[in-house]
């Protein structure tokens with residue numbers, strides 16, 4: 001419930017201007033305007049928030065301070081003796097990560113007949129997939145095409161996406177939707193069975209398929225059921241803390257740590273799939289996050305220490321609409337679908353200051369400018385915010401639209417006495433997605449032979465900015481791709497003697513570089529949690 005007089009006064013201005021604002025369609029910014037805006041206000045451009053990596057495959061490149069400390073960090077195995085001669089587990093394919101990408105990979109590897117094991121530091125399904133709300137893109141309507149989808153995503157990503165990866169993403173999207181639907185995902189449909197699709201920021205066609213505003217939870221529910229129904233072994237509360245190689249330098253398993261008692265295990269594998277997700281819980285630049293508790297960039301650390309190159313690790317996505325009020329949900333995702341359905345971004349004076357469906361980086365930068373430079377933000381207990389005028393949805397779409405299409409949003413704010421059908425909500429950008437990650441080729445393999453990567457840990461699919469709904473899509477397309485290819489590759493792999501020599505070699509390089517920071521990595525859990533070791 002809004003009680004602060006300053007907030008109430010501003011809300012009255014929003015209400016007074018609503019009848020006029022709702023008729024507006026603010027113009028899109030020109031390419032030049034966007035470039036200037038991003039350079040001045042997007043957090044990726046704040047040079048003081050980045051460090052130059054001194055060691056490892058990306059030495060010389062800039063990454064956020066927090067990530068630099070982890071990538072160049074000290075191994076959890078430093079000073080520990082690990083006996084690799086008698087592995088606790090011996091499988092064809094080891095999947096590290098229990099989110100949507102890991103689950104999709106496991107299902108396909110199982111389908112191909114491989115002996116698999118999934119390990120996850122929390123529980124199966126505790127992942128950013130579960131938190132995704134607004135939908136998944138696929139060009140499967142008559143007025144659309146994968147080529148159109150490619151152009152939208154390529155432009156939205158500043159023409160930096162790896163073209164072969166993006167091509168795979170968009171061309172395999174329609175089949176990914178069918179696969180999910182056949183597995184049991186309850187996509188929103190019209191009475192005749194046609195799937196309902198909406199726009200997202202930067203899309204030229206309506207191609208967002210959704211399960212109301214809990215699309216990720218619905219997809220994860222289905223994938224988790226599929227993994228469990230297939231009796232695929234899953235080790236919960238078990239983190240991978242280093243990769244293992246064989247005597248040819250190929251990836252050959254991982255050292256695992258039981259999160260409850262700190263015990264170590266050795267998992268030998270012919271191929272490994274890293275599907276460890278994102279990094280929001282590193283809270284870059286002090287931003288709140290929409291991410292799951294376990295999003296601490298672990299896969300990037302493991303792969304980097306083993307010699308894999310990262311692509312675009314300096315680019316992050318700040319979702320324009322994180323909840324800015326009340327404090328209990330600070331940083332939580334307010335799905336872009338709220339804007340797809342017609343809500344507009346309004347400043348403290350009641351002005352519609354931008355087109356609500358600009359791409360995410362542009363929208364976030366524009367909101368930051370409105371608050372920081374133009375002085376048009378609403379003061380909140382946690383900082384500043386702008387309004388997202390949700391009652392416009394019912395004006396444009398008819399009474400009942402909010403309850404039908406975005407019930408989770410209605411419930412999230414309703415718990416705190418805010419009825420989003422009648423009152424606007426306060427939002428500010430929240431750390432949402434890691435655009436960069438581990439470099440892969442289109443078979444899903446990293447620079448390290450037999451190490452595959454899928455999901456948010458991959459860099460390059462989306463370039464330097466991702467469009468809404470292309471992440472739920474990439475976890476499916478690239479998760480399945482990694483699962484199939486890792487299983488196929490495993491058939492021809494003979495694993496040599498296991499070693500973790502790269503860990504000692506990296507430590508020697510660290511010491512040679514005289515790095516002052518002795519951060520231990522991978523981090524596994526955010527700063528506000530303790531790990532028992």
Ligand code: MEZ
Nearest residue numbers: 133134135335336468469
């Ligand atoms: O792709 C996403 O990040 C997504 C669907 C988020 C959202 O706004 O709902």
